[in-house]
Amino acid sequence: MSMQGVKDEEKIHLNKEEQKRIRARSMKLLGEIIRPVRNRLFISLALVITSQALRVSGPYLIALIIDKGVPAAKAGDWNLLYLIVGGYVLASLFAGITIAFFLRFAAKVNQDIMFGLRKRLFAHTQKLSIEFHETYTSGRVIARQTSDMDSLKELLDSGGNEMIAGLLFMTFTAIALVTVDASSFLIMLVSFIPLFFLTRWFQVNTRVNYRKTRVASAKLIVHFVETMTGIRAVKAFRKEKRNEETYKGLVEDYRSVNAKVIQLFGIYDPGLIMIGNITVAFVLLWGGWRVMQGDLGIGVLISCILYARSFYEPMENIAMFYNSYQSANSALEKISGVLEEEPSVPQAQNPTPLAPKKGHLQFTNVEFAYSNGKVVLPKFDLDIPAGQTIALVGTTGAGKSTMAKLISRFYDPSKGAVELDGVNLKELSDDDLRTAIVMVTQEAYLFSGSVAENISLGKPGASLEEIQNAAKAVGAHEFILSLPDGYDTDVNKRGGRVSAGQRQLISFARAFIADPTVLILDEATSSLDIPGERMVQRGLQTLLAGRTAIIIAHRLSTVSIANRVIVMEHGQMIEDDAPAVLIAGTGKFSKMHKAWRDSLV
Amino acid sequence: MKKLGTVGTLLRIFPYAKSALPRVILGTLAAILGHMFALAIPNYLRNLVDQLNDKPSFTMLVLAVTAVLGMGLLEAIMVLLRRWLVLTPGTHVEAGLRKTLYAKLQDLPVAFHDKWPSGQLLSRVTGDLSMIRRWLSFGLVLLVANIFTIVVGFIVLYSYNWILATVFFVMMSPLWVLGFRFEKDYHDTARKSQDQAGDLATAVEESVHGVRVLKAFGRGDFMTQKFAQDALNLRETELKKAKMVSRLWFFFSTIPDFALGLCLIIGVWQIVQGDITPGVLAGFILITRVLHWPIDSIGFLLSMTIDARTAVERFFEVIDTKVDIADPEEPKQISEPKGHLVFENVHFRYADAPEDQPDLLNGINLEIQPGESVALIGITGSGKTSLTALATRLYEVTSGSIKLDGVDIRDLTREDLRAHVAMAFEDATLFSDSVSSNVLLGRPNSTKEELDQAMAIAQAGFAYELPDGLDTKIGEEGLSLSGGQRQRLALARAVAAQPSVLVLDDPLSALDVDTEAMVEDALRTVLKATTALIVAHRPSTVQLADRVALLQDGKIVAVGKHSDLLASNEHYRYVISSLDAAGKMIEVNN
Secondary structure: OOOOOOOOOOOOOOOOOHHHHHEEEHHHHHHHHHHHHHHHHHHHHHHHHHHHHHHHHHHHHHHHHHHHHHHHHHHOOOOHHHHHHHHHHHHHOOOOOHHHHHHHHHHHHHHHHHHHHHHHHHHHHHHHHHHHHHHOOOOHHHHHOHHHHHHHHHHHOOOOHHHHHHHHHHHHHHHHHHHHHHHHHHHHHHHHHHHHHHHHHHHHHHHHHHHHHHHHHHHHHHHHHHHHHHHHHHHHHHOOOHHHHHHHHHHHHEEEEEEEEHHHHHHHHHHHHHHHHHHHHHHHHHHHHHHHHHHOOOHHHHHHHHHHHHHHHHHHHHHHHHHHOOOOOOOHHHHHHHHHHOOOOOOOOOOOOOOOOOOOEEEEEEEEEEEEEEOOEEEEEEEEEEOOEEEEOOOOOOOHHHHHHHHOOOOOOOOEEEOOEEHHHHHHOOHHHHHHHEEEEEEOOOOOOEEHHHHOOOOOOHHHHHHHHHHHHOOOOOHHHHHHOHHOOEHHHOOOOOOEEEEHHHHHHHHHHHHEEEEEEEOOOOOOOOOHHHHHHHHHHHHOOOEEEEEEEOOOHHHHHHEEEEEEEOOEEEEOOOOOHHOOOOHHHHHHHHHHHOOOO | OOOOOOOOOOOOOOHHHHHHHHHHHHHHHHHHHHHHHHHHHHHHHHHHHHHHOOOOOHHHHHHHHHHHHHHHHHHHHHHHHHHHHHHHHHHHHHHHHHHHHHHHHOOHHHHHHHHHOOOHHHHHHHHHHHHHHHHHHHHHHHHHHHHHHHHHHHHHHHHOOHHHHHHHHHHHHHHHHHHHHHHHHHHHHHHHHHHHHHHHHHHHHHHOOOOOHHHHHOOOHHHHHHHHHHHHHHHHHHHHHHHHHHHHHHHHHHHHHHHHHHHHHHHHHHHHOOOOOOOHHHHHHHHHHHHHHHHHHHHHHHHHHHHHHHHHHHHHHHHHOOOOOOOOOOOOOOOOOOOOOEEEEEEEEEOOOOOOOOOOOOEEEEEEEEOOOOEEOOOOOOOOHHHHHHHHHOOOOOEEEEEEEEEEEHHOOOHHHHHEEEEEEEOOOOOOOOOHHHHHHOOOOOHHHHHHHHHOOOOOOOHHOOHHHHHHHEEEHHHOOOOOHHHHHHHHHHHHOOOOOOEEEEEOOOHHHHHHHHHHHHHHHHHHHHHEEEEEOHHHHHHOOOOOEEEEEEEEEEEEHHHHHHHHHHHHHHHOOOOOOOOOOOHHHO
């Protein structure tokens, strides 16, 4: 279906049906984020209404002063004047208090909305499968969570409450005007006609253009993030100038669409002022004429003018709000698209509990193909008894990593089932699955924070002793101690100061401390030097005791700790036996092993 | 550096806004004029009220209405003019700042990027810059225009009646004190909130880049909790800001009304005394109503100005950073690149290394002849990667020098140097672009043959089988490719650059034995003609090199042939060999 999830999200001009669908989706999201705070929204609305009602009484009281207070004072009765002025000051004081209170209250509500959506979006992107992340790219996910959220923040800051308050203020003013002088109100009613057409024009034009700004802004962010993440390669291959050219173009695209929407507002806003001022002039003409006829008091005329003026005062706020609403709406269109994405590897609805964990893996009639239909692993069966250590070898692209991803459920098989201790992985709760099966990959990503924090990611809340034991077990303890602050050393962005080998050691310690039933090592030792690898292998001896392990390694030294070797080629398992048997034989593995032995000298 | 105040800090942005200034000034004038027209309206009403009381005439009414209408239209036109004048240049200034910041970030050395969380950079280039734009084209203009309007409004008030005006003015004076106090308090909180927004962006970035690790360990929820904590912190700061603004807003909206209340009593008293006409009081009231918004708005314009100030501060924190790996003022050139690379007593330490720690590279002496290839061996963390990074000035030597064909590399432009020396990193960064653009990054104008040749050497034939062949767009960081595939493309990229010196950082680590052997065979032909420095972890990689240099405790402790070192040097055996002296596999079981 078109416009499903993030599909077609860069499309600007939508047909009617798409427009309807995407509108429904973002309105639904808006409803969802507002629902939890709706009671408080009513309270804050009540606050605003109170303060607006108090403010609206202002011109009325002033009219009273001129029409009643002054004559009374002239007659020597000052009490009436004091009373009215006292009422005016009190009204303003209470209006001020309610407004100040409202501002704080509304900030809380707004921040709760922001917090709720931030967390929801973050959690949702974490749930989405690797497949999604690979195609959608990290820069876009970041753009959705930063600049799009900023648009929503601007909307909330510009005050939905104030918009409603403004509308109410206008309503109150209109009612007050009707009471004071109904015929002046009719003049104001006529002014609604140009108002309507102007607003419609603004709405249609901004919708398309704001959509463009969201797309342009995401592109800027994607490019920026990619440059900064890959800054070494950028520098080493002198990509700076070319990047600058690209970025310049993107900045200019963003600038011009942004300028466009700002200009639209630049016409809309004075348009409103103009309609307002013309209305005031007509109210004056009509009122003045009647004063001349003696049909109207001067005080009433003044309050009519004040009301007519006040009526258009909140228009500017409403216009601004409407402007940010249009902007936030395009952002919500994109955000709701991401939220609409379903993980292609969904969590079990009614998970089967896993107990006791043994680590027996079974593949039954498993086949794996990409969504484009390309078969990576043709149908196969495989049984890995609990506690077995398997070495998976073969040329790059033979399907080893795909196997690992099936076991760790980064992907689900296209056909057949993968079972752990008799339970289909799809039936396991995410918690059970991730406690039971842990995968360490070649890409040893470190998060900002200390070394200790990075290790304890495998077991949140682990004591320093546990962390150190894990590091000792994989041979990382010594180098960690040599870092500036030992275990408290900040690993910096992307582990800038920690070498690739050291990063792998840290992520090994992370796996060690996680203490899983099934451990998958996908090229997890590729960057280690030989002494490091020896240490890790020594650690593995302890680590793998009583666990099921699947080790993918190009360096066949790992094979010495495996009970069983599976050789893969073009997605098929061509050899499967104990290492000694295979080495002694004449097959592929025997040759590989010989070549590897020769490479050691 | 001396700490600048709000005005001083904001003034720093003006050199970047020069082109926009004339229009911003004109826009401010338009805003002032617009306000003046609005201020003029009560004057006509005042006369009208008095004359309606006196001797009404229809002509006079029409005249007054025409004047009000005219002023009203002019006001709207001035608003139109202000927006038209100011808004477009504002976007140009924002775009200019954005480009400047981006260029500066690319210019800053890798050490800077190691230190700065990327989310902090991102939040500067997005949120902060649009903040500055809005301030320049909206906040600044209105602040100046509104203050001017308030001043003129007071003069008009004085012209109506000096007693009323003085009362009004004195009553308003506490607002100044409040404004100044607010500026001080609000600044720190505004800054904190922007920094926390940056932290949040960092958390988002890491959660996305590290999504595989989080999935593999099932730590998505854990990260979400951590992120939620960061988001809560930001929420707290935002609430604190709201509290401050609400207090200011309270005073700015009520005090003018208090003042007006007092004026009303005095005004009526004056009317009763016959000192003024009712029209004067009506006009006075109308003017204070016109002034209501400019006075009200000072509160939020002030907070906006301070937000802009902290955004400017954050912008200049990057711009003011000295690029300590810069191009020389009078760059030299290498007339005939041969690839003669010499390290002379090279010392290197990271700027934040503890003082009691010796230099990571503590006096490196190494000479690589043109066309020679040298393998660099040492245990993890011995400084091999750092040494290779020095050769392209990704980091700078702490002391000593590196010479390429007799020229100190600091005397070359970085562009030139990096054209001569190409690198293949261990973790291969690929950009979201086609395979061929990624491979030809170092030499975009290469021919198809050169491209094919580089691909062949790196055994990257798999790329031809991708959906669109070499035109296939690969994801950022090449994530949909396997580690081995990415590494081969990175290698192809280094080869395709046809440099005089190749620096390869463990270039074959992710390759299987068969592929590795094929790459090595092919690489040998390239290495015959090219100088190379190869970081190696495995004997098979070492075989590529003519000589081996052993790095230990920050020094090159031995240089020689692989077989010689294997026989003579125990540390070398420890680092590179899985076999013991007798040629047997070292058992890992004991």
